[in-house]
Amino acid sequence: MSTADQWHVAWAAALDRLEADVDSAEALLNDEHMLRELPKFDPWNPPQGLGPLPIDLRPRADAVLRRQLEVASKVAAAMTSAAMHTLVLGKMSGDAKDPARPSYVDVAL
Template identity: 50%
Template sequence: MTAVETDWRVVWAATLDLMEADVAAAEALLSHDRTVRALPPASFTAPAGMGPLPLELRPRADAVLARQLAVAEALVVAMAATAKQAAMLGRIEDAGQAPARPGYLDCAL
Protein backbone atom coordinates (compact mmCIF):
# COMPACT_ATOMS: atom_id res chain seq x y z
CA MET A 1 0.00 0.00 0.00
CA THR A 2 1.44 3.36 -1.00
CA ALA A 3 1.55 6.44 1.23
CA VAL A 4 -1.23 8.06 -0.82
CA GLU A 5 -3.45 4.98 -0.43
CA THR A 6 -2.77 5.01 3.32
CA ASP A 7 -3.74 8.69 3.48
CA TRP A 8 -6.95 7.98 1.54
CA ARG A 9 -7.79 5.14 3.90
CA VAL A 10 -7.29 7.35 6.97
CA VAL A 11 -9.41 10.15 5.49
CA TRP A 12 -12.15 7.74 4.45
CA ALA A 13 -12.18 6.04 7.86
CA ALA A 14 -12.49 9.42 9.61
CA THR A 15 -15.25 10.47 7.22
CA LEU A 16 -17.18 7.25 7.84
CA ASP A 17 -16.79 7.86 11.59
CA LEU A 18 -18.49 11.26 11.16
CA MET A 19 -21.24 9.81 9.00
CA GLU A 20 -21.90 7.01 11.49
CA ALA A 21 -22.12 9.56 14.32
CA ASP A 22 -24.65 11.62 12.34
CA VAL A 23 -26.86 8.65 11.55
CA ALA A 24 -26.64 7.44 15.16
CA ALA A 25 -27.82 10.87 16.35
CA ALA A 26 -30.78 10.72 13.94
CA GLU A 27 -31.62 7.19 15.09
CA ALA A 28 -31.51 8.35 18.71
CA LEU A 29 -33.90 11.21 17.95
CA LEU A 30 -36.31 8.86 16.23
CA SER A 31 -36.24 6.41 19.13
CA HIS A 32 -37.16 9.25 21.51
CA ASP A 33 -39.82 10.79 19.26
CA ARG A 34 -41.88 11.98 22.21
CA THR A 35 -38.98 13.97 23.63
CA VAL A 36 -38.54 17.46 22.27
CA ARG A 37 -34.93 18.31 21.64
CA ALA A 38 -33.40 21.39 20.11
CA LEU A 39 -30.33 20.21 18.28
CA PRO A 40 -28.41 22.34 15.84
CA PRO A 41 -28.45 20.90 12.35
CA ALA A 42 -25.24 19.13 11.45
CA SER A 43 -23.65 19.97 8.15
CA PHE A 44 -21.40 17.58 6.32
CA THR A 45 -18.73 18.48 3.82
CA ALA A 46 -16.55 15.75 2.43
CA PRO A 47 -12.84 16.45 2.90
CA ALA A 48 -10.99 17.58 -0.20
CA GLY A 49 -8.76 15.07 -1.94
CA MET A 50 -10.33 11.95 -0.46
CA GLY A 51 -9.54 9.77 -3.42
CA PRO A 52 -11.48 6.60 -4.19
CA LEU A 53 -13.08 4.54 -1.45
CA PRO A 54 -10.65 1.81 -0.34
CA LEU A 55 -12.11 -1.63 -1.05
CA GLU A 56 -11.71 -2.80 2.55
CA LEU A 57 -13.99 0.08 3.68
CA ARG A 58 -16.75 -0.75 1.17
CA PRO A 59 -18.76 -2.98 3.56
CA ARG A 60 -18.66 -0.27 6.23
CA ALA A 61 -19.71 2.41 3.72
CA ASP A 62 -22.57 0.18 2.52
CA ALA A 63 -23.72 -0.31 6.12
CA VAL A 64 -23.67 3.45 6.77
CA LEU A 65 -25.68 4.02 3.58
CA ALA A 66 -28.25 1.39 4.59
CA ARG A 67 -28.66 3.05 8.00
CA GLN A 68 -29.00 6.49 6.38
CA LEU A 69 -31.71 5.21 4.04
CA ALA A 70 -33.59 3.59 6.94
CA VAL A 71 -33.41 6.82 8.95
CA ALA A 72 -34.61 8.84 5.94
CA GLU A 73 -37.61 6.53 5.58
CA ALA A 74 -38.38 6.76 9.31
CA LEU A 75 -38.16 10.56 9.13
CA VAL A 76 -40.69 10.62 6.29
CA VAL A 77 -43.08 8.49 8.35
CA ALA A 78 -42.56 10.73 11.40
CA MET A 79 -43.17 13.89 9.34
CA ALA A 80 -46.37 12.42 7.89
CA ALA A 81 -47.60 11.57 11.38
CA THR A 82 -46.79 15.09 12.55
CA ALA A 83 -48.69 16.59 9.60
CA LYS A 84 -51.66 14.36 10.39
CA GLN A 85 -51.62 15.47 14.02
CA ALA A 86 -51.37 19.13 13.01
CA ALA A 87 -54.35 18.74 10.68
CA MET A 88 -56.35 17.09 13.45
CA LEU A 89 -55.46 19.84 15.91
CA GLY A 90 -56.50 22.43 13.34
CA ARG A 91 -60.00 20.95 13.36
CA ILE A 92 -60.39 21.12 17.12
CA GLU A 93 -62.45 24.18 17.94
CA ASP A 94 -62.02 26.49 20.85
CA ALA A 95 -64.93 25.98 23.28
CA GLY A 96 -65.66 29.73 23.40
CA GLN A 97 -65.98 30.20 19.64
CA ALA A 98 -68.61 27.67 18.68
CA PRO A 99 -71.04 25.28 20.27
CA ALA A 100 -69.35 22.25 21.73
CA ARG A 101 -69.36 19.17 19.60
CA PRO A 102 -67.83 15.79 20.22
CA GLY A 103 -64.22 15.34 19.21
CA TYR A 104 -61.62 12.65 19.44
CA LEU A 105 -57.90 13.16 19.71
CA ASP A 106 -55.69 10.07 19.65
CA CYS A 107 -52.75 11.01 21.85
CA ALA A 108 -50.96 7.77 21.00
CA LEU A 109 -49.88 9.14 17.63
Protein backbone atom coordinates in the same frame (compact mmCIF):
# COMPACT_ATOMS: atom_id res chain seq x y z
CA MET B 1 2.60 7.42 6.70
CA SER B 2 2.24 6.41 3.06
CA THR B 3 -0.20 8.04 0.68
CA ALA B 4 -2.30 4.85 0.68
CA ASP B 5 -2.42 4.92 4.49
CA GLN B 6 -3.42 8.60 4.50
CA TRP B 7 -6.12 7.87 1.94
CA HIS B 8 -7.49 5.03 4.06
CA VAL B 9 -7.42 7.13 7.24
CA ALA B 10 -9.22 9.99 5.46
CA TRP B 11 -11.99 7.67 4.30
CA ALA B 12 -12.30 6.06 7.73
CA ALA B 13 -12.69 9.52 9.29
CA ALA B 14 -15.32 10.47 6.70
CA LEU B 15 -17.28 7.31 7.47
CA ASP B 16 -16.94 7.99 11.22
CA ARG B 17 -18.62 11.36 10.69
CA LEU B 18 -21.42 9.87 8.58
CA GLU B 19 -22.06 7.18 11.19
CA ALA B 20 -22.22 9.82 13.93
CA ASP B 21 -24.83 11.75 11.93
CA VAL B 22 -26.93 8.61 11.47
CA ASP B 23 -26.58 7.83 15.20
CA SER B 24 -27.93 11.30 16.02
CA ALA B 25 -30.89 10.91 13.67
CA GLU B 26 -31.68 7.46 15.08
CA ALA B 27 -31.53 8.87 18.61
CA LEU B 28 -34.03 11.57 17.65
CA LEU B 29 -36.40 8.96 16.28
CA ASN B 30 -36.05 6.85 19.43
CA ASP B 31 -36.99 9.79 21.69
CA GLU B 32 -33.55 9.77 23.29
CA HIS B 33 -33.41 13.47 22.41
CA MET B 34 -35.78 14.12 25.31
CA LEU B 35 -33.00 13.14 27.67
CA ARG B 36 -30.44 15.53 26.24
CA GLU B 37 -30.15 18.62 24.09
CA LEU B 38 -30.74 18.38 20.37
CA PRO B 39 -27.58 18.01 18.31
CA LYS B 40 -26.32 21.09 16.53
CA PHE B 41 -27.05 20.99 12.80
CA ASP B 42 -23.77 20.52 10.97
CA PRO B 43 -24.23 19.20 7.42
CA TRP B 44 -21.63 16.72 6.21
CA ASN B 45 -19.46 17.71 3.27
CA PRO B 46 -16.98 15.29 1.77
CA PRO B 47 -13.39 16.27 2.55
CA GLN B 48 -11.43 17.76 -0.31
CA GLY B 49 -9.30 15.34 -2.30
CA LEU B 50 -10.82 12.24 -0.72
CA GLY B 51 -10.61 10.20 -3.90
CA PRO B 52 -12.29 6.84 -4.50
CA LEU B 53 -13.40 4.63 -1.63
CA PRO B 54 -10.86 1.97 -0.56
CA ILE B 55 -12.27 -1.46 -1.38
CA ASP B 56 -11.89 -2.75 2.18
CA LEU B 57 -14.14 0.09 3.44
CA ARG B 58 -16.93 -0.76 0.96
CA PRO B 59 -18.92 -2.96 3.39
CA ARG B 60 -18.83 -0.23 6.02
CA ALA B 61 -19.87 2.44 3.49
CA ASP B 62 -22.72 0.22 2.30
CA ALA B 63 -23.88 -0.27 5.89
CA VAL B 64 -23.82 3.49 6.51
CA LEU B 65 -25.82 4.07 3.33
CA ARG B 66 -28.43 1.46 4.36
CA ARG B 67 -28.78 3.11 7.76
CA GLN B 68 -29.09 6.56 6.18
CA LEU B 69 -31.87 5.36 3.86
CA GLU B 70 -33.73 3.68 6.74
CA VAL B 71 -33.47 6.79 8.90
CA ALA B 72 -34.58 9.03 6.03
CA SER B 73 -37.66 6.86 5.55
CA LYS B 74 -38.44 6.91 9.28
CA VAL B 75 -37.94 10.69 9.48
CA ALA B 76 -40.32 11.19 6.54
CA ALA B 77 -42.91 8.96 8.24
CA ALA B 78 -42.49 10.84 11.53
CA MET B 79 -42.93 14.16 9.74
CA THR B 80 -46.09 12.92 8.02
CA SER B 81 -47.44 11.63 11.33
CA ALA B 82 -46.67 14.92 13.06
CA ALA B 83 -48.41 16.85 10.27
CA MET B 84 -51.48 14.62 10.56
CA HIS B 85 -51.55 15.08 14.35
CA THR B 86 -51.27 18.83 13.91
CA LEU B 87 -54.15 18.79 11.42
CA VAL B 88 -56.36 16.77 13.78
CA LEU B 89 -55.50 18.98 16.75
CA GLY B 90 -56.30 22.04 14.67
CA LYS B 91 -59.75 20.64 13.94
CA MET B 92 -60.34 19.80 17.59
CA SER B 93 -59.25 23.12 19.06
CA GLY B 94 -61.41 26.21 19.15
CA ASP B 95 -61.61 28.11 15.91
CA ALA B 96 -61.70 31.88 16.21
CA LYS B 97 -63.38 32.17 12.79
CA ASP B 98 -66.25 29.83 13.68
CA PRO B 99 -66.56 29.60 17.46
CA ALA B 100 -70.14 28.22 17.41
CA ARG B 101 -69.78 24.68 16.13
CA PRO B 102 -72.67 22.33 16.67
CA SER B 103 -71.97 19.14 18.57
CA TYR B 104 -74.17 16.08 18.73
CA VAL B 105 -74.22 13.38 21.35
CA ASP B 106 -75.92 10.06 20.65
CA VAL B 107 -77.78 9.41 23.91
CA ALA B 108 -79.44 6.26 22.57
CA LEU B 109 -76.33 4.19 23.32
